[in-house]
Amino acid sequence: DTAVSQTPKYLVTQMGNDKSIKCEQNLGHDTMYWYKQDSKKFLKIMFSYNNKELIINETVPNRFSPKSPDKAHLNLHINSLELGDSAVYFCASSQDRGWNSPLHFGNGTRLTVT
Amino acid sequence: AQSVTQPDIHITVSEGASLELRCNYSYGATPYLFWYVQSPGQGLQLLLKYFSGDTLVQGIKGFEAEFKRSQSSFNLRKPSVHWSDAAEYFCAVGGYQKVTFGTGTKLQVIP
Secondary structure, eight states, X not given: OOSEEEEOSEEEEOTTOOEEEEEEEOSOOSEEEEEEEOTTOOEEEEEEXXXXXXXXXXXXXXXXXXXXXXXXXXXXXXXXXXXXXXXXXXXXXXXXSSTTSOOEEOOOEEEEEO | OOEEEOOXXXXXXXXXXXXXXXXXXXXSSSOEEEEEEEOTTSOEEEEEEXXXXXXXXXXXXXXXXXXEGGGTEEEEEESSOOGGGOXXXXXXXXXXXXEEEOOOEEEEEEO
């Protein structure tokens, strides 16, 4: 019954590695997002996809590459991981592509880069 | 670009006491405003939202918020706090095709 699910919940890896985080939503929403929450709890949007089309890319390093195979899935691949990438990454979805549509969040993936 | 300010990083209240969390926003038009709550190890959950109409909006878990255009504020209130309300609270504004979050207020509830 989980509305927005992301895996894995925890990810510990070394600098330079490549890793992926997967996200799936069963709400029938058209838009999905990746947010990054840093150690001070600041939440910042990274990407947004609407019906598999990229609509927001917030000056994220190109080591981060989102992929949306269909509108229910949005994955995040990170190349050459750096210490500064350590954070909690949240997937979210919304009914519409707009800014007036409430967000539904997954429970987050805590990424630790050592 | 829009922005949100939550001036209180941390607030401590006694169980049963009233609560008000402050939020100020900056946006060039009529804003879409939200309050979300985040429990430890969880994602954010929508408490309430304001789009238009009545400036006092009711949300889940007994929370309410009041939109004051003249003060650019959207403060969250609860008349009697329960221990289970201890969490991080985020105010957010929607505009320019995205939602921007404040830095959050951590609520501690003491018995």
